[in-house]
Amino acid sequence: MKEKIEKCDDEQCPIHGKLAARGRVFAGNVIRKFPKRIAIEFERTLFIKKYERYMKKKTRLHARVSKCMENVEVGDYVQVRECRPLSKIIHFVLVEVLRKKSQNKEEEK
Ligand SMILES: [Zn+2]
Numbered sequence: 001m002k003e004k005i006e007k008c009d010d011e012q013c014p015i016h017g018k019l020a021a022r023g024r025v026f027a028g029n030v031i032r033k034f035p036k037r038i039a040i041e042f043e044r045t046l047f048i049k050k051y052e053r054y055m056k057k058k059t060r061l062h063a064r065v066s067k068c069m070e071n072v073e074v075g076d077y078v079q080v081r082e083c084r085p086l087s088k089i090i091h092f093v094l095v096e097v098l099r100k101k102s103q104n105k106e107e108e109k
Helices: none
Strands: 025-034 037-048 053-064 077-082 090-099
Touching: 025 053, 025 090, 037 077, 053 077
Parallel strands: 053 090
Antiparallel strands: 025 037, 025 077, 037 053, 077 090
16 A cells, blocks of 8 residues: 655755754644645643743644655654645644554554
8 A cells, every 4th residue: 555755846945955943843643644744742831931831832833744755654653843834834844754653563555
């Protein structure tokens, strides 16, 4: 079933295309997958001055998925990098899958 992509002709690919990925880098879990887009979520800690304590907050952002990285799945831990705004909500691009959710079940076919 899996097609091997030898050459990625995606113009908005950070590796093979013209899209310049620069700026901030975040890592998070994929919570939703769309065609050419993923939504990721990660936690950050926020200092509350009044209580002198930290509070956890979740950030969600959308990232573009280029052709050569379409095998990303919900639950994967990925790294995204800031790029130019590609649409109203997308200004990040997926650069690397750090950990697959199904790492132990790779033999399954
Ligand atoms: Zn590519």
